[in-house]
Amino acid sequence: MQPLVTIDKVEMRYGGEDGLLAVRDLSLSVAKGEFAAVVGPSGCGKSTLMKLVTGLYIPQQGVVTVAGSRVTKPVSIVGMAFQNPTMLPWRTTLDNILLPLEVVDRHRRRLRANKAEYVAKAEALLETVGLKGFGQKFPWQLSGGMQQRASLCRALIHEPDLLMLDEPFGALDSFTREELWCIIRDLHAAQGVTIVLVTHDLREAVFLADRIFVMSSRPGRIIEERAIPFARPRDLEIMYEPAFTDVVHELRGSIADARKAA
Amino acid sequence: MSTASKGFNWIKAAPWLYTAALFILWEGAARGFNLPQYILPAPTVIAQAIVQYWSAIWKNSLQTLYTTLAGFLLAVVGGLALGILVGWSRFIYAGLYPLMVGFNAIPKVALVPVLVIWFGIGTVPAILTAFLIAFFPIVVNVATGLATIEPEVEDVLRALGAKKMDIMLKVGIPRSMPYFFGSLKVAITLAFVGSVISETVAANSGLGHMMLGAQSQFNVPLVFAGLVMLAIEGIVMYAIMAWIEMRMTGWAHRSQTMAA
Numbered sequence: 001m002q003p004l005v006t007i008d009k010v011e012m013r014y015g016g017e018d019g020l021l022a023v024r025d026l027s028l029s030v031a032k033g034e035f036a037a038v039v040g041p042s043g044c045g046k047s048t049l050m051k052l053v054t055g056l057y058i059p060q061q062g063v064v065t066v067a068g069s070r071v072t073k074p075v076s077i078v079g080m081a082f083q084n085p086t087m088l089p090w091r092t093t094l095d096n097i098l099l100p101l102e103v104v105d106r107h108r109r110r111l112r113a114n115k116a117e118y119v120a121k122a123e124a125l126l127e128t129v130g131l132k133g134f135g136q137k138f139p140w141q142l143s144g145g146m147q148q149r150a151s152l153c154r155a156l157i158h159e160p161d162l163l164m165l166d167e168p169f170g171a172l173d174s175f176t177r178e179e180l181w182c183i184i185r186d187l188h189a190a191q192g193v194t195i196v197l198v199t200h201d202l203r204e205a206v207f208l209a210d211r212i213f214v215m216s217s218r219p220g221r222i223i224e225e226r227a228i229p230f231a232r233p234r235d236l237e238i239m240y241e242p243a244f245t246d247v248v249h250e251l252r253g254s255i256a257d258a259r260k261a262a
Numbered sequence: 263m264s265t266a267s268k269g270f271n272w273i274k275a276a277p278w279l280y281t282a283a284l285f286i287l288w289e290g291a292a293r294g295f296n297l298p299q300y301i302l303p304a305p306t307v308i309a310q311a312i313v314q315y316w317s318a319i320w321k322n323s324l325q326t327l328y329t330t331l332a333g334f335l336l337a338v339v340g341g342l343a344l345g346i347l348v349g350w351s352r353f354i355y356a357g358l359y360p361l362m363v364g365f366n367a368i369p370k371v372a373l374v375p376v377l378v379i380w381f382g383i384g385t386v387p388a389i390l391t392a393f394l395i396a397f398f399p400i401v402v403n404v405a406t407g408l409a410t411i412e413p414e415v416e417d418v419l420r421a422l423g424a425k426k427m428d429i430m431l432k433v434g435i436p437r438s439m440p441y442f443f444g445s446l447k448v449a450i451t452l453a454f455v456g457s458v459i460s461e462t463v464a465a466n467s468g469l470g471h472m473m474l475g476a477q478s479q480f481n482v483p484l485v486f487a488g489l490v491m492l493a494i495e496g497i498v499m500y501a502i503m504a505w506i507e508m509r510m511t512g513w514a515h516r517s518q519t520m521a522a
Contacts, residue, residue, distance in 0.1 A: 054421040076423045086414045090436050090513045102432065103424040138513060158422070 003029040003065075004162060004194045005053055010062030011219075012048055022048040024219035026062070030196060030211075032161075035188050037197045037209035039251065041259045045220030046198040050166050053196065054078050067161060076104050078162045079155030083170040085147035087139030087154075094135035097122045097153045104158050118157075125153040128190075129183050145176035149183065156187070165197045169204065178236055181207055189233060202248045202255075203239055214251065216258045224254050303483040308490060311483035322472040323491045326457055329385055329468065330495075333392025334453040341397040341449070342442065345404025349434065350426075355405065366398045370456055374463045388460040388468060395456035396449040403445035407438020440514035443507035450499045454492060 006029040014020045023045040030036045038046055051057040052064050055074040064071040066078075079100070087096045101107040101118055111118060126135055129149040131142075139147050148168060155163055165184075169177040185208060188195055199205050205212050206228055214224040228247065230238060238244050285305045291297070292304035299307060312319060348355050370391055377387035411433055419429055461470025469488045476484035 051417070054417075056417055056421055074421045074423050076421070078421055080418050080421055082414045082417075084412070084414055086412050086418065088415070088433065088436070090439075090511075099432065100418070100422050103419055103422045103428055105423060140513070154418075 002032060004032040004034075004067055005030040005196065006063075006065045007049075007052065008063045008065070010052060010059040010064060012045075012052060012057060012059045021219040023052075023221065025221045028213050028222050028225070030194060032194055033192050035195045035197070035208055035210045036213065037199060037205035037211070038213045038215060039199060039202060039205050039255065040215030040220065041217045041255055042200065044215040044217050044258075046215060047166060048220070049215075050080070050164050050196075050198060053162070054080060054164060076158075077160050078164055079158065079160035080164045080166070081148075081151045081155040081168045083167040085139070085144070085151040087147055087150060089138065089140050091139075092136050093126075093131070093139055093142065093150050094119065094122055096139060097125065097135075097150060097157050100154060100158045107158055122153065122157055125156055126150070128187065129153060130179075145172050145180065148172060148176075148180060152180075152183070152187070156191070156193070161194060163193050163195045165195065165199075167199055168197075169201070170199075177204070182236065184208060185232075185234065202251050206244060206247050206251070207234060207236075207239060212251065214254045214258065216261065223258055224251075226251070300480050300482045303486055307483050308486045311481075311487040312490065315484055315487065318472060319469075319487060319491060322467055322469045322488075323495065325385075325467045326388075326454075326461065326469040326492070327495055329388035329457040329461075330392050330450075330453045330499075332389045333394075333457060334396055334450055336389070336393040337397035337400055337449055337453065338446070340393070341400025341445075342404055344397075345401045345438070345442070346408065346430070346435070348401060349405040349408025349438065350430065355409075362398065362401065370395045371459045371463065374460050377460070378464045383464045384466055387464055388457040391460035392453040392456035395459075396453040399445045399448045399452065400442065403441040404438050407441035408434045411437060440507075440511040443503075443510050446503040446507065447500055450503050451496055454496050454499075458492065 008027055010026045011024045012022045012026075014022055026045075026049070028036075028038075038049060040046055048057065052059055053066060053071070053075075055064075055066075055071045058072060066075050087093070088099070091099070098111075098118060101111050107118075123132075123135055126132055129152055131146060131149050131153070134142065134146065134150075139150065142150065148171075152168070155165075169180050172180065181204060184195070184197075187193070188208075195208075197205065197208060209228055212226045212228060213222045214226070215221065216223045226247075230244070288302075289304050289306060292302055292307075297304075303311070344358075348358055373394065374387055374391055377390050381387055381390070408430070411429070415433055416429055419432065424432075457468065458470040461468035462474050465471040469492055473485045473488040476482075476488065
């Protein structure tokens with residue numbers, strides 16, 4: 001399969017020549033349709049990676065390529081979700097989900113004339129994440145887990161080729177988190193979207209991803225790349241099997257080394 | 263909800279009870295200490311003055327209300343526009359902020375003589391003083407609302423190719439609305455201060471002018487009658503602004519509505 005995202009020897013420094021070096025010699029590639037996870041010690045430049053891929057930052061050195069073209073400005077084929085659901089409180093959940101369509105060029109022109117079609121699509125998405133019938137509620141009337149699901153719908157409404165998730169389950173309780181893992185797993189299986197998940201939860205990464213990249217501490221680069229062989233669809237029970245635990249354990253060791261090296 | 267079950271809502275009645283208590287204490291003090299009318303007239307004396315001079319009080323109250331509202335509306339339009347401009351770009355913000363702080367530090371009463379030179383005595387200086395004093399809190403609040411957009415929301419939209427204008431229209435301006443409507447309550451009270459200041463310095467009508475005239479004749483009950491009218495107008499306008507704020511930005515007060 002051809003890669004959807006490639007990052008080639010990228011260096012990114014904040015605030016000019018003597019600024020903070022966030023990542024150096026960062027290289028990785030993610031195939032189309034793949035589920036990749038990036039793990040690493042805190043402050044290793046995971047969020048910088050997100051912004052490089054989405055074109056919010058342009059690297060000083062190296063090349064970022066998404067869908068075959070070099071990234072020099074924001075790429076509208078990505079959807080993003082963060083730890084904080086960042087729903088706009090003055091819009092209903094449905095209107096929050098439709099927000100990206102009001103921005104992306106190819107949709108904003110069609111939005112007014114084809115409103116019903118888009119609303120139907122948003123409602124279908126809400127149903128897939130288990131929020132059927134909650135579209136007219138305001139985000140602050142939903143629980144944290146429900147808001148995070150709605151935020152996933154917002155990230156998916158414009159049918160992105162690439163979904164970037166920055167610790168989207170970090171603020172949730174463990175039961176809700178497991179539920180959302182399954183939702184993401186099913187979305188990935190059903191829609192064939194490429195997903196890059198940035199996380200510090202190793203079990204989450206091993207459960208969801210096809211491939212895991214381990215980043216070093218700042219300045220961040222990839223120090224280990226590991227394929228996760230477990231067959232799909234994976235059941236939550238897999239997390240209690242010895243093979244799974246071994247992978248998590250080894251990854252934990254790599255990250256501990258990365259922290260020590262810092 | 264425990265108050266409702268007892269049949270009488272003490273919370274709802276509290277403003278009236280406290281107001282009544284204030285006037286009763288005042289009346290009692292004025293009578294008990296036998297204070298002369300030209301020091302502190304009792305509420306009943308003030309009420310008599312309001313009845314006696316009603317036509318003059320009414321006419322001057324309307325004049326003050328008119329200049330206040332005109333100045334306030336100018337402040338809303340100007341404050342909103344300048345607030346959006348200042349919140350729009352860090353360059354404009356950095357340049358204008360010290361100027362605005364400096365301008366705000368000038369006592370507005372000191373500007374009235376200048377306004378009189380430019381526009382003559384009367385309505386226009388009162389409107390402009392109300393405007394000048396009321397517009398600063400609006401600017402600051404709108405700019406604050408725009409400056410505190412969550413970076414994640416901005417990232418989501420910018421990654422999709424949103425322009426600055428999109429972000430302002432979709433996120434920044436709706437977000438700053440609670441700050442804006444909140445500032446209206448402050449601005450309307452300040453607008454009254456501005457117009458009355460101008461009326462006491464240079465005007466032929468308005469409550470400020472009326473009170474100044476009454477004071478020179480030692481008609482202290484009439485002075486207090488003017489103060490009472492100002493307080494009433496202030497409370498009514500404040501209540502209207504608070505109501506508008508609730509209506510327009512109910513989502514920002516969700517914790518209260520949820521608790522109710």
